[in-house]
Amino acid sequence: MNFKHLKYFVATAETGQVSRAAKLLSISQSSVTSSVRELEAILGVSLFQRRAQGMDLTKDGRQFLHAARDILERIDAAHEFDRGSNEVTGTLTVAASYTVIGYFLPYHLGRLSQLYPRLDIQIVELNRQSIEEQLLRCQIDMALALTSNIQRDGIETLTLLKSPRRLWVPAGHEFCHEGDVPLSRIAQEPYVMLTVDEAAHSSMKYWNSHNQNPNVKLRTSSVEAVRSLVGNGQGVTILSDMVYRPWSLEGRRIETVPTDVEIPTMDVGLAFNRGAARSLAMETLKGYFTSAFLSPKLQF
Structure with a gap:
């Protein structure tokens, strides 16, 4: 290898x-x-x-x-590590949504603090609507958010990661042995609907586009609650690979299964005010994420 x-x-x-x-x-x-x-x-x-x-x-x-x-x-x-990182100084106010803070950002904050020790990155958690408003008002410098949800004109986005969405089921469920599962079959199962970061709204877009409706038994803003309910056989759900973990808090196994229709990915990336000037600190942060996700790492 x-x-x-x-x-x-x-x-x-x-x-x-x-x-x-x-x-x-x-x-x-x-x-x-x-x-x-x-x-x-x-x-x-x-x-x-x-x-x-x-x-x-x-x-x-x-x-x-x-x-x-x-x-x-x-x-x-x-x-x-030693590429003149100490030369970058300044303070950045960066907004991030719930999902990005919990499942994407922590590793990168640690790495950024090592690469740029004199760059002060202040993180605030905001929902999508607040991120858009504060970017347009220049109350924050930039944001890390679900770019697939951004709607306002005047906001530029740069998608870094596209996370596929799949069906989550408890271990041993019949869907584990059936290949691609039709939405019509999933609609017959009790469904756990995640609501945080507009997950429910995103879900209903593809359900409605295929003329199907999930049999929603519970709505919750807690990813861990969804994981536990699925792991304990109380329902199924469709969520992204980025938030997937194979075990619930109780140690119950969760499996993922593909569907027979193409479900939109959950896209994570940067968001900027299109018309605002960008500081060296902002360009440095953009350059870090561009290098990490959009540039080939090693040449042969």
């Missing part, structure tokens, strides 16, 4: 298509395909399910993705 295997695997996992990964890395599609197949042979597992619409991670693939990202990020951090 080498770093190229990891880099090409992560690019394919994050873009969901070999063609997109190849374009991102500026290499041929055949190079990506052969590298992923070599990695699967080395590990002795299938990392992806090949589908007409793209590449879906298997359970083994999702587990390996965490390790691969960690390795690449640590190497990248080692390369960047």
